Structures are given as C-alpha cells and as structure tokens.
Amino acid sequence: MDKIPILKMGEFLLVTIQVDLYDRLALALESDLINMVSKTEARGVLIDISAVSIVDSFMGRILGNIASMSKIMDAETVVVGMQPAVAITLVELGLTLTGVHTALDVEKGMELLRSKIGYLPKDEEELYDDII
C-alpha cells in the first residue's frame, strides 16, 4: 500500500499529498499523522494539497478530523494550495472546513503557522518583511 511521507521540519510537520487520496490511504494518513504529532510533539501541521484534484465529502471530513485532533494535542493545522475546483467542490458539498486554517502556498502557510504559535526565527525575520 502507498504511504504518504510525513516530514518533520523543526517544530512543524509537513505533509505533501502527491497522489489522489482514496479512503484507506486517507485513514492511514490520519492515524500516522496523529501518531507523529504525539511522538514529535509538533506545534503545527502543514498539509499541502496542491496536487489533489479530486475530493469527496470523506476527504473533507478527514481534513477536518486531522485539524480537530491536532488541536486537542496543541498543534495548529494549515491546509495549503487548494485547487479552485477542489474549493468549489467542498463548498458545494457544504464542507467549509471550520477550524482548519488555510493558506495559498507552503511559504505563506509556514508564515501563518509561525504567527499562530508566536514563533519567528530571528535570522529569517527580514526575509518575510517583503511578503505582502
């Protein structure tokens, strides 16, 4: 079975979904990710779904679940890079993913996570000044 890699980047976990998610893969991701959060004591989870072109209500629910579970374990979840078609589908399905933070791309997502947990590495401060 395929496995979606979960990368640890400092205090955050980075998940990049490169394939279309089917139900079992999504469930496996959910449990892997939560285990990883508890193991690494991560403060934030960033899920990049820019390569996902198909979603259903189940996928929407899994994303919501991951967010709520991480929240209980004191980690913020940011979903980044959602395709327009995916966003429209989720809205039509009535899933507005309340409780999930969103950002346009990984860079902005990281910035959002940092601001959420009140952490900004000193040497990178200037780097983010010009991002509007």
Add this chain to the structure above:
Amino acid sequence: MNPKTITFLKKNKKKILEAWVANQLAESALRDDLISNQELGTQSDDLLDALLRAISNEQLDVESEHFMPVVDILNELSITRARQGFSPRETSLFVMSLKRAFYQMLEAELQNDPVLLYQESVQINNLLDNMSIVTMETFIKGREEVILRQTDEMNEISTPVIRVWDGILALPIIGTLDSARTQIVMENLLQQIVETGSRIAILDISGVPTVDSLVAQHLIKTVSATRLMGAECIISGIRAEIAQTIVHLGIDLSGINTKASLASALKLAYSMLGIEVRRTDKKTFI
C-alpha cells in the same frame, strides 16, 4: 400516397419545377434583391429532387429517415436564407408555394377521380405544412443559439478580476447574480487568486440591483471557497436598501467582512496586510 400518383409526379418533375418557380416569380413578396433567379431555381430544384425521392417510399412522415435529406436541405436553406435577410415568413412561403404547383399538376391529372384527388391533396398539404414548420424550427433554433452564445459572452465579459494592489484583488459584480454567473465569478476569482497569489479579494456588489436569499447564498459560497483557498474575502458596496433586505430576510453575514464602499474595503485590506498609506509633503501635479 398512391404509387400511381408518385410515378406521375416523378415523371412530371420538370413541369412541377417550372410551375413552382413561375409561382414564386409571380409572387409579390419575391425578394429579387436578396436572391438571384438562378439561385432560386437551383434551390427549388434541389429541394424538389430530394422530396420526390423521399416520397417514393409511400411514407409521408417528415420525421422518418427517408426524409432526412429533405430535412437537411430545409435546414440549410432556412439558415442561409436567414443570413441573407429573409424573414421566416418568406422562407416558409417558399415551401408553401410548392403546394400550389402540386395541385395544378394533380388537378389536371386526376380530373376524373375527385376522391383520389382529395386524398392526395390532403396528404400533400400535410407534408408541405410539416416541411414549412421544419424551416421555422430551424430558424428559431438558430436564433436561440445566437442568444445562448451572447449570454455566454456577456457572462465572460462582465466578470473582470482586477488586481488593485500587490496581493489584493477586486471583483466588481454588475447585474443580477444567478447560479450560473456565480459559478463563473467564483471560478474566475479562485483562478486569479492562485495565479497572482493574492491574499485578499474584494467583492464589490454595488452593481447588483437586488440581493435576495439566493444571491446571498451565492455570495456566502464564494466567500467560503475563497477562505478554503487560503485567502480572505471582503464584500463591499452594500447599499442601504440591500442592507435592509438582508436583515429582513434574516440572512447572517456576521462571519463575513462587509464594508459600505470599495474605498473602505481597500482600507481594511491594507490594514490586514500591514500596508500604510499616508500623505507626503511632496506633491506631483499632472
């Protein structure tokens, strides 16, 4: 139709054609400014040819497959004539005038058999009526296609997404928002957000005449979709009467940033992005 009549008609095709063309030329409504006599002759010839071939099967149903070539010719004819500037009435009169040519021929041939003459006349009458309806239908269908295309074009044109600042998009909506338009507006907006990497989108609805619960629903959907993408949405241009309707309808817009004018929405966007606009002493007059 009686096989004998059919063979008779086929044999006398030339005469019928002559009579038909003569009828048309004698018609006061003849549009010789739009079509040459020669062209008229060719068109008549083609149609009569196809028609006589189709009726040899004794089935006089325009919907049947024997009549396919006839229907094709009629469609073609109707479209070209519409383009040339004929009114639909003139096109259908063109087909109807064939009726008289048939009657003239049959009247002479079946003088001694009034019953058969009557039967054949009724059948020809029905057939040609149906054919003229076909030309009418094609005409209307053509018009509908034009209307549909124009609607599409209008939808395309009327939803421009403007980049007002680095990271701020504005989308002035003009005209009524229905489901189809919302879809287009939403798609355009989301696409632009991805392309420009903008964080804030301002939806200006000062050009929307009325906001009912459906339109509000569409707006809320657009805002939700924008949020899912990771951008924030501000709705601006809410007039007094629109605010009244929204409240009277009991629509909850509390979760959405709303502003009265585009200027104040822009101001909010600036503060969200941490941009400051201020006056300087230096002034440039153009």
